[in-house]
Structure formats: C-alpha cells, structure tokens
Amino acid sequence: MSKIPALKAEGAHFNIVDKEKFLKGIDLIKDSISCKGATLWNSDNMILWNKNYSMLRDSKYLEYLDSPETNKMAKAIIWRTYVLDFLLKKSLKVEGDVLELGVLAGDTAYYLSQKFAESFKERRYYLIDLFKWEQGDAHVEIKKLLQPDLFQEVRDRFKNYNFVEVTQGNVVKVLPTLKLNNISFAHIDLNNAEPESFCLEYLTPRMSKGGCIVLDDYGWWGYSEQKVALDEIANKYNLDILELPTGQGVIFF
Ligand SMILES: C[S@@+](CC[C@H](N)C(=O)[O-])C[C@H]1O[C@@H](n2cnc3c(N)ncnc32)[C@H](O)[C@@H]1O
Known part of the structure; x- marks a missing residue:
C-alpha cells in the first residue's frame, strides 16, 4: 500500500x-x-x-490553524489542544461540570467551547484566573496578564456561551465557593505548584467515575516543583499520572 x-x-x-x-x-x-x-x-x-500527525489531517484543525484569530502560541501548542479535545470529548460522556483553572486569554477554552457547545446543555464550564500579575506575585509573569482589562476581554469573548462562567480570583479561594457536585473534566494550567496542588487535592474526591484531569505543567522539567508536589498528592490518593511528550500529565478517574 x-x-x-x-x-x-x-x-x-x-x-x-x-x-x-x-x-x-x-x-x-x-x-x-x-x-x-x-x-x-x-x-x-x-x-x-x-x-x-492525525490532527493535521483533520479539517477542523486545519481551519483552526488557518484562522487569523488563532495566535502563534495557540498554533504552537496544537498537540496539547488535540489531547484536551480528545479527553474532554470522552469525559463529556459522564455527568459533571467542566473546569479550566488558569485561563489567560481563554484561547484553549474558547476552542473547546465552540467545539462542544452542544454537550454543555446540562453542565457548566467554569473558567477561573487571577487575570493579572503584580510585582511580587508567585505566579509566572505573562505579558497578557499586564493588560488591565483582561478579565473583561475574556468575559466578552465568552458572552455568547451561556454555559461558561468566568471568575476572577485565586483558585484557592474561588474553588470552594463554587457549587460543584461532581466534575467530569478539569484542565489545570497555573504554572505554579502551590495552587496546582490545592486544585488536585480539592478536585480528586469530586471527580466523576470516567472523568479526567489534565495537568498542563506536569511533564515540564522547568516545572519540576509541580511534578514533585503533584506526585505526592497522586500517591496519597492512589492515582496514576500519565506523562505525555506534550508536557501534559493525565489522570483518569
Ligand atoms: C499558562 S496560563 C493559562 C493558559 C490557558 N490555560 C490556555 O491554554 O490558553 C497560566 C494562568 O494561570 C493563572 N494563575 C496562576 N496562579 C493562579 C491562581 N493561584 N489562581 C488563579 N489563576 C492563577 C495566571 O494568571 C495565568 O493566566
């Protein structure tokens, strides 16, 4: 052949x-x-x-990569988006809300919201971020976080998706205020070990059977602190984390 x-x-x-x-x-x-x-x-x-490179043979991805709205970084991390897309699709077969912890401009969440809008009739998509960076903050400084109206920009971006709830604040404070019964899928992408550990520990007992968590920083040597901290929690709850070449870590529940 x-x-x-x-x-x-x-x-x-x-x-x-x-x-x-x-x-x-x-x-x-x-x-x-x-x-x-x-x-x-x-x-x-x-x-x-x-x-x-199966995603490069899929017309939806080619459209996304060709779109002038897709920025250079979103194009570069297309394999990570493909992983999230695949795992979210599977997780949407089980009951529970969806979370993105660490949103920035909402590029990944926007792609997934567009693609899976139909499956969000009975669930919420919570997007939580500080949406700013100030001198002395523990999280990584990213240029976009210096834009004063970032929170409003992200809210406006999702205004046509009534299943999306964008909240500004520290995940450590915001997560416990949400009325979450169970969670089918979470993407944790904070570039900071302490709140990531909090999130994994908080979400683990609330995950639906058949659900999934993707840890964006888990496999990156530069974020070794995250790996050490997240492995400790995984051991405590008897979870296995699959490291992918994209740098993502995946946990199935
Ligand atoms: C790499 S960016 C997220 C990118 C996004 N997931 C995407 O795929 O486009 C990391 C984000 O985590 C946020 N962040 C870091 N620590 C946080 C915390 N404790 N609470 C809420 N957001 C936090 C930062 O403000 C930043 O926007």
Missing part, C-alpha cells in the same frame, strides 16, 4: 537561549533523517519525525 502524504509542522518553542545554533541543529537533523524533514514536527519543545 502506498503511504499517506508526509506532513510536517513548525511552531514556537520555549527555553531556547541560542536561536541561531538551534536552527543549525534543526538543519542538521533534517539532513540526517531519511525523510529529509518532510515529516519533521518542530514545535512546543517536541522534535519528532516519521509520525502521522
């Missing part, structure tokens, strides 16, 4: 200190592999080759 067409991807990475050397390295890799780069995935700190 003849092979399916070769696909490649190129997007942004993190933690590169010498871009020139890195690009030379990529050229050397291309030269040294049989496809000569025709199947090279070069994005989001993943360099892969000779893979199929």
Whole structure:
C-alpha cells in the first residue's frame, strides 16, 4: 500500500537561549533523517519525525490553524489542544461540570467551547484566573496578564456561551465557593505548584467515575516543583499520572 502524504509542522518553542545554533541543529537533523524533514514536527519543545500527525489531517484543525484569530502560541501548542479535545470529548460522556483553572486569554477554552457547545446543555464550564500579575506575585509573569482589562476581554469573548462562567480570583479561594457536585473534566494550567496542588487535592474526591484531569505543567522539567508536589498528592490518593511528550500529565478517574 502506498503511504499517506508526509506532513510536517513548525511552531514556537520555549527555553531556547541560542536561536541561531538551534536552527543549525534543526538543519542538521533534517539532513540526517531519511525523510529529509518532510515529516519533521518542530514545535512546543517536541522534535519528532516519521509520525502521522492525525490532527493535521483533520479539517477542523486545519481551519483552526488557518484562522487569523488563532495566535502563534495557540498554533504552537496544537498537540496539547488535540489531547484536551480528545479527553474532554470522552469525559463529556459522564455527568459533571467542566473546569479550566488558569485561563489567560481563554484561547484553549474558547476552542473547546465552540467545539462542544452542544454537550454543555446540562453542565457548566467554569473558567477561573487571577487575570493579572503584580510585582511580587508567585505566579509566572505573562505579558497578557499586564493588560488591565483582561478579565473583561475574556468575559466578552465568552458572552455568547451561556454555559461558561468566568471568575476572577485565586483558585484557592474561588474553588470552594463554587457549587460543584461532581466534575467530569478539569484542565489545570497555573504554572505554579502551590495552587496546582490545592486544585488536585480539592478536585480528586469530586471527580466523576470516567472523568479526567489534565495537568498542563506536569511533564515540564522547568516545572519540576509541580511534578514533585503533584506526585505526592497522586500517591496519597492512589492515582496514576500519565506523562505525555506534550508536557501534559493525565489522570483518569
Ligand atoms: C499558562 S496560563 C493559562 C493558559 C490557558 N490555560 C490556555 O491554554 O490558553 C497560566 C494562568 O494561570 C493563572 N494563575 C496562576 N496562579 C493562579 C491562581 N493561584 N489562581 C488563579 N489563576 C492563577 C495566571 O494568571 C495565568 O493566566
């Protein structure tokens, strides 16, 4: 049988200190592999080759990647979005609300809200974030957090999705105020070990059977503190965390 067409991807990475050397390295890799780069995935700190990249063969993803509304970072992390999309779809088969803890501009949540709007008739999608960063704050400074009207911008972005509830505040304070009976899916993406640990510990007893939590920072060496803290909680509750090459950690309940 003849092979399916070769696909490649190129997007942004993190933690590169010498871009020139890195690009030379990529050229050397291309030269040294049989496809000569025709199947090279070069994005989001993943360099892969000779893979199929199923999401790049799906018209919905191609539309998303082509859209002028999809920013450079959202394009770079497309494999992470594909993982979230797949696991949310499965989790929506069980009862319970959906949460994103760490939202920023809402790029990921917006994609998922659009795609799964029909499945949110009987459940809420809670989006919680500080939506700001001030000198001395423990969470990572991200340029977007310096925008004074970020909270309002995110609220406006989701105004046509009445199942979405956007709340500004520290997850540690906000989570206990929500009337959550059970949770089918949660995406924890705070870039900060302490509130992430709180979230995992708080959510674990409230997860529906068949539900899932995705930990965005779990597999990133730069966020080792998160791995150590989250593993401790996983051990306490006898949970297994699956580390993916995207840097995500997945827990099935
Ligand atoms: C990497 S961004 C989230 C990106 C988003 N999940 C996406 O996919 O587009 C991390 C976010 O976590 C938020 N954050 C960090 N610590 C927090 C806390 N204790 N409570 C609420 N939000 C927090 C930050 O304000 C920041 O917007």
